[in-house]
Amino acid sequence: AIKDSGNVLLACAYGKQMIYIEPEKMFRDNAMGYGLIGAVRDADNVIRKIRPFALILSRDKSADFSFELKASAFYLGIPHKNIINHTSDIMLKFSKDPRLEERAIMIPLDEEGSMNINYFQKFDEMNSLPFWKVYNGEIPKNALKNKLVIVSQTGELFHDQALSPYGLQPGGAIIVNAVGTILSQNFIRELSARFYYFLLIFVCLVMSIINYKLSAIRGFLFTFFAIGSFYFTSIVLFINNVIFDIFDIIVLSALMYASISFYKYVWLLVESADVRRLAITDSLTGLNTH
Numbered sequence: 504a505i506k507d508s509g510n511v512l513l514a515c516a517y518g519k520q521m522i523y524i525e526p527e528k529m530f531r532d533n534a535m536g537y538g539l540i541g542a543v544r545d546a547d548n549v550i551r552k553i554r555p556f557a558l559i560l561s562r563d564k565s566a567d568f569s570f571e572l573k574a575s576a577f578y579l580g581i582p583h584k585n586i587i588n589h590t591s592d593i594m595l596k597f598s599k600d601p602r603l604e605e606r607a608i609m610i611p612l613d614e615e616g617s618m619n620i621n622y623f624q625k626f627d628e629m630n631s632l633p634f635w636k637v638y639n640g641e642i643p644k645n646a647l648k649n650k651l652v653i654v655s656q657t658g659e660l661f662h663d664q665a666l667s668p669y670g671l672q673p674g675g676a677i678i679v680n681a682v683g684t685i686l687s688q689n690f691i692r693e694l695s696a697r698f699y700y701f702l703l704i705f706v707c708l709v710m711s712i713i714n715y716k717l718s719a720i721r722g723f724l725f726t727f728f729a730i731g732s733f734y735f736t737s738i739v740l741f742i743n744n745v746i747f748d749i750f751d752i753i754v755l756s757a758l759m760y761a762s763i764s765f766y767k768y769v770w771l772l773v774e775s776a777d778v779r780r781l782a783i784t785d786s787l788t789g790l791n792t793h
Contacts, residue, residue, distance in 0.1 A: 506533035512577060513537035514570040514678075535577070541569030542665065542677060543617050549666045552617040553681045555610060556588045568593075571678055572610075575685040578651045579608075593618075595685075610685060611692050619691035621684040621744065625669045626657065626676035651686075653679055694747040706733075706752055710759035719764055726760040 505511045513526045513534045526537050541553035555572040568586055576586055576595055585596040595608040610618055634654065636642050655675025656663045663674040684690060694702070710729065714722040730753050737749040 505530060509535060510577070511535055512570065512574055514540050516540050536573060536583070538570035538573040539567055540674070540678070541571055541681070542674075544665075547666075549668065550620070550677055551668065552613075552619055554615075554617050555593050555612070556616060571681040572685065574651065574653075574678075575682050578682075578686065608685065608688055611690050613693050614696055618681075618684070619693065619746070620677070620681045621687075621689050621691050622668050622680045623683055623687075623689075624676075624680065626672050629676065629679060631657070651682065653682070689744065691744045691746055694745070699747055702747075703751060703755060706755055707759060710756050711763055714760050714763040715767070719767070722760055722764065726756055730756050 511534045513530055513536070515525055515537050516539065517524065525531060526534070531537060539557065541555055541557065542550045543552040543554050545551055553569055553571055555569045556566065557569070568583075568588075572586065572593065572595075573583070576583070579595065579597070581595050581597060587594040587596060592612055593610040595610070597606040612618055632642055632646070637647070653675050655673060655678065657673040657675060664671050665674055665677060666672075667677055667680075710726065713725060717725060733749060733752050733756070737747065740746070
């Protein structure tokens with residue numbers, strides 16, 4: 504059945520010691536192709552990204568594109584040779600003509616080669632069909648015609664569950680969101696690390712200089728206004744699918760205000776002590792007056 508359909512793409516995964524586990528030869532030889540599930544877990548174990556291209560340990564290949572990327576390219580009618588891996592993005596090229604490069608999907612990658620998943624649906628909101636109904640012919644053929652169909656285990660019994668921004672979701676639901684991100688071209692971009700570090704240094708300098716020149720109350724009001732502005736800016740950028748870590752900037756702004764205020768307070772104590780010492784010292788003899 505897989506060979507007769509001619510449009511089945513198989514998914515595979517890493518095994519122990521990150522060894523690339525290919526599908527069984529019987530399925531591999533009859534399928535259109537196969538690809539590695541590209542899900543990447545963050546430090547909190549939540550899947551927010553996929554790695555569309557990765558180096559692998561395999562007998563037949565040293566690198567491969569992910570299942571999500573291959574499925575998207577196949578649905579769009581883009582051959583494998585028209586998937587071009589660059590340093591900062593991956594191009595899905597519709598035309599062979601180099602003069603028509605605008606007819607391409609540019610998938611932005613972060614500095615680790617990962618693509619952010621723009622989650623748009625929970626599993627409960629997706630159009631899903633029980634496989635046994637399809638197998639028994641209880642689902643009309645037209646229901647699946649010209650559709651990109653993801654066949655996946657969804658029951659908790661199979662332990663194919665993973666954490667996502669929506670909470671615990673079946674692995675297939677995460678794949679659907681990743682593929683949907685590519686097909687809709689609704690990509691999430693991140694500020695580059697270099698620009699982000701420059702932004703942190705700039706905020707540090709500006710907050711330090713302004714808070715040094717202002718009084719404690721005015722400095723507090725300025726810092727409060729600046730933090731609110733940073734937060735509002737992050738929301739506007741998020742709406743436009745650009746993300747960055749606003750928490751560091753907020754903490755840094757508050758820290759600069761506290762540090763400068765503490766420095767000015769200590770300096771005031773030192774100056775006050777000097778004034779008191781001069782006030783009780785005879786200018787001619789240098790001796791205390793009492």
